[in-house]
Amino acid sequence: MVFIPYLAPMTKKVILKAKRSAAVERFHPWVFSGAVKNIEGEVQDGDIVEVCKADGSYLATGHYQEGSITVRLFSFQQSTPDQGFWDAKIGRALQYRRHLGLAGGQHSTNCFRLAHAEGDGLPGLIIDIYNKTAVVQCHSIGMHREMEKISRALQNNFGGHLEAIYDKSAETLPRQYALGIENRYVFGAGSPGPVLEYGNTFQVDWEAGQKTGFFLDQRENRRLAGQYAPDKKVLNAFCYSGGFSVYALQAGAHSVDSVDVSKKAIELTEANVQLNGLPPERHRAHAMDVMDFLRSADNDYELMIVDPPAFAKSLKKRHQAVQGYKRLNALAMSRIQPGGILFTFSCSQVVSQQLFYDTIVAAALESGRQARVMHQLSQPADHPVSIFHSEGSYLKGLVLYLE
Ligand code: SAH
Numbered sequence: 001m002v003f004i005p006y007l008a009p010m011t012k013k014v015i016l017k018a019k020r021s022a023a024v025e026r027f028h029p030w031v032f033s034g035a036v037k038n039i040e041g042e043v044q045d046g047d048i049v050e051v052c053k054a055d056g057s058y059l060a061t062g063h064y065q066e067g068s069i070t071v072r073l074f075s076f077q078q079s080t081p082d083q084g085f086w087d088a089k090i091g092r093a094l095q096y097r098r099h100l101g102l103a104g105g106q107h108s109t110n111c112f113r114l115a116h117a118e119g120d121g122l123p124g125l126i127i128d129i130y131n132k133t134a135v136v137q138c139h140s141i142g143m144h145r146e147m148e149k150i151s152r153a154l155q156n157n158f159g160g161h162l163e164a165i166y167d168k169s170a171e172t173l174p175r176q177y178a179l180g181i182e183n184r185y186v187f188g189a190g191s192p193g194p195v196l197e198y199g200n201t202f203q204v205d206w207e208a209g210q211k212t213g214f215f216l217d218q219r220e221n222r223r224l225a226g227q228y229a230p231d232k233k234v235l236n237a238f239c240y241s242g243g244f245s246v247y248a249l250q251a252g253a254h255s256v257d258s259v260d261v262s263k264k265a266i267e268l269t270e271a272n273v274q275l276n277g278l279p280p281e282r283h284r285a286h287a288m289d290v291m292d293f294l295r296s297a298d299n300d301y302e303l304m305i306v307d308p309p310a311f312a313k314s315l316k317k318r319h320q321a322v323q324g325y326k327r328l329n330a331l332a333m334s335r336i337q338p339g340g341i342l343f344t345f346s347c348s349q350v351v352s353q354q355l356f357y358d359t360i361v362a363a364a365l366e367s368g369r370q371a372r373v374m375h376q377l378s379q380p381a382d383h384p385v386s387i388f389h390s391e392g393s394y395l396k397g398l399v400l401y402l403e
Helices: 083-099 141-145 147-161 216-227 243-250 263-275 290-295 315-334 353-367
Strands: 013-016 030-032 036-040 048-052 058-064 069-075 111-116 125-130 133-138 164-167 184-188 194-197 200-203 233-237 255-260 283-287 301-306 336-346 371-378 396-402
Touching: 048 069, 058 141, 083 111, 083 147, 111 194, 111 216, 125 147, 133 141, 133 147, 141 147, 147 164, 147 184, 200 243, 200 263, 216 243, 216 336, 216 371, 233 243, 233 290, 243 255, 243 263, 255 263, 255 290, 263 283, 290 315, 301 315, 315 336, 315 353, 336 371, 353 371, 353 396
Parallel strands: 013 048, 133 164, 233 255, 233 301, 255 283, 301 336
Antiparallel strands: 013 036, 030 069, 048 058, 058 069, 111 125, 125 133, 164 184, 194 200, 336 396, 371 396
16 A cells, blocks of 8 residues: 655745835735745746745735736735635625625615725625626636635525626636636526616626626716706717716706717617617717717717726826826817816726826816816725725716816
8 A cells, every 4th residue: 555645735935025025014915026035835827825024924825926916915814715715705795795785685776896806805806796697807817716716605605696607707817828718607607687776777798798797886976977967968978888878868868979989889878778768869879989079079068978998007008098088088178068067087097086187187278168176086885995005996087067
């Protein structure tokens, strides 16, 4: 008989340079490559590692992935990330949404973000709930390797309420790794279906749509825009599936123009207007570039929503992005009549709230308009920001009353 000794799996360790552990001690969830002194053990992308101070003492646990962010930390307590660990993590995320009144037996809203990456202590993990389907997008290899445990944790926490879990990580993971995977149902099966948001119905195509299928982060801002919409001539620029358009029509807007460069988005918008039984004669959808539309548009809009995709995905692109926001907003303002309202947004994480504000000031100067700031908007509470990770704040909006 051959005796096989039991070998405890060796903990892989990332040792930080002296004086480079302060950020982790303040619970910042990223370890940058420049802070790493050495690595103990053979590490591969996606491995779970313990991060230690230069003297070897434990600091945190996370997923290793070569790159400028070398470790994404999901625990600051030494523990084994077994099934119970992920059950508890997802459980806390769900509990928080229950506090928000979003999870469990909601009548008018049954879609929300359950896991917002660093904001929920889950770097690299996004989970959106669309009624009885969870859509998961992993942004790190390590999180994707936990998929089976995350899937089970979702089922354990939701009980029988969840009918399907769709892994849509192929487009969010690093390209090399993503080549080997495909989007698929990891539990149950479903087909894209309708969801409710504040009583409005939206067809969400999580399989073929953008991101996880719907821009949940604009829920509160859509509702606010609806409040200003009665009797107004409205333009919803960058409409995607028509969220703002549906709220505006529902509130009794005089007319709504929805513009998106994507034909698929325009089809979704039209389907959603129809699904809510809204008057089709008050809605026009245009599959075209927003700048082109604005150049030839009327200048008597009374309510305008400008919600472009992120213009800057990295710091290098920030300057260019700011110029883009300025041009877009100056042109948008010129198409709004005196006494009209502009809802304008940026979801570029690298463009801070202050920088966005200054950019809109520059746009107002360029367009020669006086304006009052009515509201300063951000992302909703189901997209939380960890107090130790201000980088998690990405959505900003300004509502202006234009003279
Ligand atoms: N406001 C939307 C989300 C907008 S997402 C909501 O509440 O759901 C940004 C949208 O801008 C995407 O649908 C994308 O197709 C569209 N887009 C990107 N560039 C564009 C351009 N140059 N002109 C028009 N639409 C554009």
